[in-house]
Amino acid sequence: MFTDKDTFKQHFQEQFVGQLGKPLKEATSEDIYKVIGSMIREEVGKFWAQTNTSYRESGEKQVYYLSLEFLMGRLLGNNLLNLGALNVVRAGLSELGWDLEEIEEQEADAGLGNGGLGRLAACFMDSLASLQYAGHGCGIRYKYGLFEQRIVDGNQVELPDYWLQRGNVWEERRYDKRVEVSFWGRVETREENGRLVFDTVDAEGIWAVPYDVPLIGFGGRHINTLRIWSAEASENAVRQGMQAGGSYYKYLDYSRTVESITEFLYPDDSQYEGKLLRLKQQYFLCSAGLQSILRTFDKLELPYEELPNKVAIHINDTHPTLVIPELMRILIDMKGYGWDEAWSIVTRTVSYTNHTILSEALEKWPVVMVKDLLPRVYMIIEEINKRFCAELMEKYPDQPDRIAQMAVIHDDQVRMAHLAINGSHSINGVSQLHTDILKEKEMRSFYELYPERFNNKTNGITHRRWLMHANPELSRLYTESMGDGWMTNPYELSQILNYKEDAGFRQRIQQIKLRNKQKLAAYISHKFDTSVDPTSIFDVQVKRLHGYKRQLMNILHVMHLYNEIKANPSIDRVPRTFIFGAKAAPSYYLAKRIIKLINTVAETVNRDPQVRGKLKVFFLENYSVSLAERIIPAADISEQISTASKEASGTGNMKFMMNGALTIGTMDGANVEMYEMLGAENMFIFGLNAEQVNNYYQNGQYSSAGVLARDSRIAQVINQLIQPGPFCTHENEFEEIYHSLISHNDEYFVLEDFADYARAHRDIDAAYRDTENWTRKSIANLAHSGRFASDNTIHEYAREIWKLAEKKQLSMMNI
Ligand SMILES: *Cc1c(COP(=O)(O)O)cnc(C)c1O
Numbered sequence: 001m002f003t004d005k006d007t008f009k010q011h012f013q014e015q016f017v018g019q020l021g022k023p024l025k026e027a028t029s030e031d032i033y034k035v036i037g038s039m040i041r042e043e044v045g046k047f048w049a050q051t052n053t054s055y056r057e058s059g060e061k062q063v064y065y066l067s068l069e070f071l072m073g074r075l076l077g078n079n080l081l082n083l084g085a086l087n088v089v090r091a092g093l094s095e096l097g098w099d100l101e102e103i104e105e106q107e108a109d110a111g112l113g114n115g116g117l118g119r120l121a122a123c124f125m126d127s128l129a130s131l132q133y134a135g136h137g138c139g140i141r142y143k144y145g146l147f148e149q150r151i152v153d154g155n156q157v158e159l160p161d162y163w164l165q166r167g168n169v170w171e172e173r174r175y176d177k178r179v180e181v182s183f184w185g186r187v188e189t190r191e192e193n194g195r196l197v198f199d200t201v202d203a204e205g206i207w208a209v210p211y212d213v214p215l216i217g218f219g220g221r222h223i224n225t226l227r228i229w230s231a232e233a234s235e236n237a238v239r240q241g242m243q244a245g246g247s248y249y250k251y252l253d254y255s256r257t258v259e260s261i262t263e264f265l266y267p268d269d270s271q272y273e274g275k276l277l278r279l280k281q282q283y284f285l286c287s288a289g290l291q292s293i294l295r296t297f298d299k300l301e302l303p304y305e306e307l308p309n310k311v312a313i314h315i316n317d318t319h320p321t322l323v324i325p326e327l328m329r330i331l332i333d334m335k336g337y338g339w340d341e342a343w344s345i346v347t348r349t350v351s352y353t354n355h356t357i358l359s360e361a362l363e364k365w366p367v368v369m370v371k372d373l374l375p376r377v378y379m380i381i382e383e384i385n386k387r388f389c390a391e392l393m394e395k396y397p398d399q400p401d402r403i404a405q406m407a408v409i410h411d412d413q414v415r416m417a418h419l420a421i422n423g424s425h426s427i428n429g430v431s432q433l434h435t436d437i438l439k440e441k442e443m444r445s446f447y448e449l450y451p452e453r454f455n456n457k458t459n460g461i462t463h464r465r466w467l468m469h470a471n472p473e474l475s476r477l478y479t480e481s482m483g484d485g486w487m488t489n490p491y492e493l494s495q496i497l498n499y500k501e502d503a504g505f506r507q508r509i510q511q512i513k514l515r516n517k518q519k520l521a522a523y524i525s526h527k528f529d530t531s532v533d534p535t536s537i538f539d540v541q542v543k544r545l546h547g548y549k550r551q552l553m554n555i556l557h558v559m560h561l562y563n564e565i566k567a568n569p570s571i572d573r574v575p576r577t578f579i580f581g582a583k584a585a586p587s588y589y590l591a592k593r594i595i596k597l598i599n600t601v602a603e604t605v606n607r608d609p610q611v612r613g614k615l616k617v618f619f620l621e622n623y624s625v626s627l628a629e630r631i632i633p634a635a636d637i638s639e640q641i642s643t644a645s646k647e648a649s650g651t652g653n654m655k656f657m658m659n660g661a662l663t664i665g666t667m668d669g670a671n672v673e674m675y676e677m678l679g680a681e682n683m684f685i686f687g688l689n690a691e692q693v694n695n696y697y698q699n700g701q702y703s704s705a706g707v708l709a710r711d712s713r714i715a716q717v718i719n720q721l722i723q724p725g726p727f728c729t730h731e732n733e734f735e736e737i738y739h740s741l742i743s744h745n746d747e748y749f750v751l752e753d754f755a756d757y758a759r760a761h762r763d764i765d766a767a768y769r770d771t772e773n774w775t776r777k778s779i780a781n782l783a784h785s786g787r788f789a790s791d792n793t794i795h796e797y798a799r800e801i802w803k804l805a806e807k808k809q810l811s812m813m814n815i
Contacts, residue, residue: 002085037169067316071113073625111145129217141228154599208288308348318416324423460790490786520634536575541639581623640665645690704746
């Protein structure tokens with residue numbers, strides 16, 4: 001179908017008429033999108049089936065990546081890329097008068113995630129399939145993904161993201177594979193052949209219906225599965241309801257209540273929501289996922305002692321931790337295993353990734369909630385806790401505090417991280433610094449107890465989406481210069497270091513960056529109806545809005561730059577365009593005020609003729625995967641400025657690096673590992689390090705008011721938050737922000753790091769003037785970015801955590 005342009009065109013024209021029953025000349029872009037989508041589905045169907053058959057026949061170990069979030073973005077372009085059909089389809093469509101990029105725009109982003117954690121899951125799916133591992137995703141098919149953000153009068157307004165409105169060409173509903181998930185009820189105990197047996201009675205059973213999405217590996221032959229589950233009322237409930245004299249309307253109400261379980265994604269990033277519905281979502285995923293995993297395992301007709309050799313279950317953060325007690329329940333109550341045997345099977349099967357040390361993100365469920373919703377599961381959690389505390393008691397007989405501090409159940413709460421550590425054989429952090437902090441501080445007592453379980457797996461990103469698809473011109477230059485080996489072995493990107501001193505190559509790099517900037521400038525110009533200078537420095541911070549990520553420091557610094565120009569209009573500065581993109585959790589008030597501040601500053605700066613040509617500020621609404629793909633290839637500067645120790649890894653930092661932006665950043669998360677490779681000459685590092693931040697928290701000697709007293713530039717900016725002037729229409733307009741910095745002593749050290757941040761920005765200004773040297777730095781970033789390809793990360797997970805058989809190195813020869 002996709003072998004060459006003419007074959008494609010012929011198939012496409014036939015399919016179009018066949019599927020839509022109208023002539024091609026009446027086509028809309030959406031029609032074209034749907035037809036190409038269905039052609040891809042048809043093309044890969046055979047290989048999808050073959051991949052599954054080969055799994056069944058070989059009996060090779062299967063990995064299931066359980067995650068409440070998969071931030072997939074659009075699939076059309078990446079599927080075409082991995083099928084090797086991108087150029088054929090682009091050329092074929094072009095001859096028919098259509099532009100592929102415009103067709104791609106028809107697809108709704110699959111926004112089933114909040115930010116980094118969900119995007120990591122998506123990058124991992126691409127790497128697993130491309131490296132031909134037997135690895136699948138298991139998630140929830142939310143009817144509404146992450147809200148759509150609009151900016152109205154400078155404020156964030158949330159709109160529902162009904163991404164399924166126009167259908168979803170990629171998914172396959174598999175009603176025959178539905179399973180039942182039970183909530184509520186009570187546990188009855190009886191004796192059977194000298195054994196205690198537990199039955200849950202009066203439970204409410206609902207259907208979990210799977211929808212399968214093919215995950216097309218690079219080369220198009222290896223197809224894994226993303227299985228996302230949707231909640232539906234079961235006929236049983238209907239029948240029982242009717243027998244009990246329920247009305248038709250009551251049933252409709254009931255049905256809606258059931259469906260509400262998979263209605264929407266919780267929009268909180270690095271913040272925990274203790275709502276019952278969220279707990280329901282978590283158990284729904286764990287129960288449905290496990291049933292389908294075990295059904296596949298059962299086909300092998302092996303005893304469950306073999307489960308850890310055939311199945312690895314990985315949990316993405318603590319959200320799916322209930323798989324641990326749920327698998328215990330199945331093994332004990334349904335398969336007849338004793339506690340110790342079952343526990344050994346579970347702990348050898350499950351592994352866990354920790355994503356954050358922010359205390360507000362740690363999941364703790366009230367005991368009463370878990371007990372009511374999941375009575376039998378709760379009994380098992382209680383038993384896990386009892387046995388764990390006994391183990392601790394034996395080990396640390398004279399340290400009762402330590403036992404309380406480590407227990408799974410404490411203060412009438414179930415601590416999910418403790419349960420996850422207890423029930424898995426591997427606990428990994430997502431960057432070296434983050435893992436070190438886990439071991440030395442946050443989870444120190446667990447590390448002392450189980451040192452062999454802790455390990456690091458630094459995050460990665462798929463170079464297929466973030467380089468090949470997002471930056472096709474750069475990809476073309478690579479292949480022209482050094483062949484296509486880098487596509488299957490991204491470490492080969494380091495070969496471009498050979499061209500660093502080649503003036504012609506540097507010029508090509510400069511031209512590509514300029515063209516990417518021109519494209520983004522056109523997009524922004526169109527949105528804001530204003531001109532954007534593509535030769536100015538594009539300085540970008542795009543990520544979720546959060547105190548620790550310090551968008552506030554960035555915008556305060558922009559205010560300072562504005563003040564500087566106003567005080568000295570002839571000041572010599574390289575023109576800058578600051579670009580922001582960030583969604584705030586709807587309930588995160590301070591974050592929303594920061595969005596308002598950014599938009600207020602943008603308005604003042606952009607309409608002031610005195611700074612025209614020197615400074616511009618834009619807040620691009622609705623930051624999402626597809627918007628990221630537009631913005632990142634056009635960035636000169638990547639802002640990775642979190643308070644040291646707070647950002648577990650970051651993956652945005654890696655995307656920018658892979659597109660040749662230079663980073664201004666703190667020694668936090670994976671920035672540290674970038675710095676180890678790039679050195680001070682290729683990165684702009686500033687600010688407190690993790691140890692200094694920790695010392696401040698420990699000794700309490702930080703005073704933000706003290707910083708103000710010492711630095712008049714900061715004092716001026718801070719006053720502008722509350723006094724009518726360029727950024728404040730009325731008194732105290734931004735008083736909450738002001739108070740977070742002054743009355744609440746600046747939890748994230750924005751003021752403390754401000755001076756060094758401003759210094760680093762001056763270094764950027766100086767460095768950018770030397771175009772050739774700047775390009776050399778950019779090339780160093782590009783060259784070392786292969787290290788952060790998720791293919792490497794996945795090889796490490798496969799080898800060290802999941803214990804999969806080695807895969808031979810792929811090459812373009814066998815793709
Ligand atoms: C990569 C990505 C993130 C994560 O960005 P960080 O800078 O690592 O926080 C969040 N949202 C989207 C849409 C992304 O593509």
